[in-house]
Amino acid sequence: MMKKLTRVEELERTRKRILDVAEDLFMEKGFRAVSTREIAQHAKVTQPTLYHHFKDKESLYMVMLERFVLSIQKKLKQVSKDDMAKAIEEMLIILSIEHPSSIMLMMHDISLELSEENKYKIYSIWRQTYLEPFMDLFERNEKKHLRKQITPEQAARFCLFTLGQAMLSKGNPESLKEQFKTHVDIILYGTIEN
Secondary structure, X not given: OOOOOOHHHHHHHHHHHHHHHHHHHHHHHOOOOOOHHHHHHHHOOOHHHXXXXXXXXXXXXXXXXXXXXXXHHHHHHOOOOOOHHHHHHHHHHHHHHHOOOXXXXXXXXXXXXXXXXXXXXXXXXXXXXHHHHHHHHHHHOHHHHOOOOOOHHHHHHHHHHHHHHHHHOOOOHHHHHHHHHHHHHHHHHOOOOX
């Protein structure tokens, strides 16, 4: 016989289901293309139930995003930093696997749709989750690899830009691996033979 859930456990289960569905839909279609009605339908709850848990679509998105990036942060921290080229490739692959939608689409939607306060929060989340791991990698190897006029932040931003562009080609993570090898080679060694 199954144990009957308490009211609190039931509420938590419903909240988690809403967040799971919201994550799938937001990551697939972007913020702008998803409605709370669609989220409620897929989560098999009413819209009033959804609004009981989340004030509005934007607050749901913010909670979903904060939860979403935790696993990415954890995975990026586990990448071995011993070999810089391999580390960058691995980090790009992790991000391409974790992001079913384009990071560029996500950022575009956010810039158009969210309040200034939440844009700032998302920028902070983006910086901590995506930019800083790459910056840390370049800072560790700055003396060995970066030219004097290139900062770790510029190099990190370029890596993320490269990822965004690669993801626009709609390749799956497996097909992107070869692309990333080439991108990392260009990032680290340029295009001109010395």
